[in-house]
Amino acid sequence: MTSDRDARRLPPPWSLPWFWKAQAAGWLVYFIGGLLSELASEETGSETILASMPFQIVRVTLGFLISSGLAVGLQRLPSVRANPRRFVGFALLGAAVAGAVWYPSFRVMSHPWRPAGVGRLEVSCFFPCLLEHIWLMLTWTVLFLAVTELQLASAREQDTLRAERLASEARYQMLVYQVNPHFLFNALNSIRALATEDVMRAREMITQLSAFLRHTLADRSIHEVALSREVDSIAAYLAIEKVRHEELLQIRVDIADDLRDVQIPGFLLHPLVENAITHGFRVPDQVLYIDVRARRDSDRLILEVANSGTLTSARTDGTGIGLRNVKERIAHRFGSRAEFRLEETEGVVVARITMPLETLETPP
Known part of the structure; x- marks a missing residue:
């Protein structure tokens, strides 16, 4: 029988103090990185960059929301320790679906703010861009699971130390009674x-x-x-x-x-x-x-x-x-x-x- 500690599920994201801070900081860095990448491009002018900012904001906002929803979904999966292969398989599948949903969604939602010549949906770019967004979500998922597993490992270590302390206290107490x-x-x-x-x-x-x-x-x-x-x-x-x-x-x-x-x-x-x-x-x-x-x-x-x-x-x-x-x-x-x-x-x-x-x- 699997103990509660070994079968520990991922904690809900809203209970993790670091999660929302990391989410906000990570997506802000992604947004700034995207702008800096466009500035470094010789083919893009500053006016075009300013005009495309709403388009980029919609993209990052959707990424933030979809990845947060993905975190909630990962929390509901079976325990990592109980069935690691199944957990990893569902996690990667969920990340791929999230990336596949993210790309066409922000294309459709950002249409009103997209100026002429900016971010046109071309067939030749669709599949490479789709794969890029799927890869980003997979990377996000791996980072999220790595950090969460470190948190769980620390919690399990604390549980073990507490169990040892209680066992030692119980042994002492039993000797007192004996x-x-x-x-x-x-x-x-x-x-x-x-x-x-x-x-x-x-x-x-x-x-x-x-x-x-x-x-x-x-x-x-x-x-x-x-x-x-x-x-x-x-x-x-x-x-x-x-x-x-x-x-x-x-x-x-x-x-x-x-x-x-x-x-x-x-x-x-x-x-x-x-x-x-x-x-x-x-x-x-x-x-x-x-x-x-x-x-x-x-x-x-x-x-x-x-x-x-x-x-x-x-x-x-x-x-x-x-x-x-x-x-x-x-x-x-x-x-x-x-x-x-x-x-x-x-x-x-x-x-x-x-x-x-x-x-x-x-x-x-």
């Missing part, structure tokens, strides 16, 4: 206290802690993992918290069976669950309800971590490393096709990730 001193300290402290009070619960907590560490330390994938593996890791983490908080923590996991093999970016849900635990227990002796859900909505996958409580300003701002990491990773992976939202409704805080389902499902 060996979270505060979490391990609380877990070991709870085990120590339970060892003299409730041996069975202490043993259960050791078992759950071992399962959690096995999941997080053994599976270091931060790219794509099965949803079931992500949920198993979350379940082990919540089981430890359940032993610590007992009846004050109520957990429900609702994952449809047909979604368990769906591939999601690794270590995506854990920051949301830990965020819910951290903020949900701010009120002492109050039961915290946490729901982890995954559901299908047409061609989209919706992942939700909901907890009872209220949405604090810190959570609303999303300034936490974990939440920011989640948002940046899904934005990089799916662009505008994915969304992360954190909201409160009737005493329930919901962290929701919506992403395309068709690009995530495990191929048969």
